[in-house]
Amino acid sequence: MKPAWDQLMEAYTGHATAVVADVDCTADGKSLCDMVGVRGYPSIKWGSPDDLQDYKGGRTFDALKKFADESLKPMCGPANLDLCDDAKKAKITVLMQTSDAELDAMLSSIESAISLVEQTFKDGVAVLDARYKELSANKGPDFDAEVDKLLCCS
CATH class of the missing domain: 3.40.30.10 (Glutaredoxin)
Structure with missing residues (x-):
């Protein structure tokens, strides 16, 4: 490349x-x-x-x-508002008039929400992983042999 x-x-x-x-x-x-x-x-x-x-x-x-x-x-963006549609122009205008402190608070809130979603995902994966290990352990030592019999040579 x-x-x-x-x-x-x-x-x-x-x-x-x-x-x-x-x-x-x-x-x-x-x-x-x-x-x-x-x-x-x-x-x-x-x-x-x-x-x-x-x-x-x-x-x-x-x-x-x-x-x-x-x-x-x-x-479209702050440097090229003339290229924006009315809805985007309005959003950009509001954000440009927002104080740094308010923007920081908004960003902090968004980052907290992202962290919460990521933690929920990790927790869900951990539950699934534990269940997978439990099911794998309980399938029994003859499971693979039984599957082979069913699939190819019964």
Whole structure:
């Protein structure tokens, strides 16, 4: 993929509204990668720097170029309110007028809700894992032999 990405960076060098770049997440770029949620390599993120999304398309130059040509353009956001529909413009306007303290409180509330959902999921998996182990232990030593008889050679 690296040659295709390098070719795409070359094609977008000096572009008026789009930047195509790479970041080494194992070196100086690690903090940036952590901040935008890079979990594996190679990862491609796209969109507004304030709201990067995972790219899930092809990894050839042609696929990357087609996606870039169609998608890398100014998007709705605080810097481009004129590109937003009325509903998004209203939401952004409200958020821009919200104090830092209120935004911090909102973020804290969202993070708490996410933590609760994640803990509920982990607890559910633990219950399922315990039940699986119980069922596996109770199937009996002759279970595999009985299954073999039923499936192939009875």
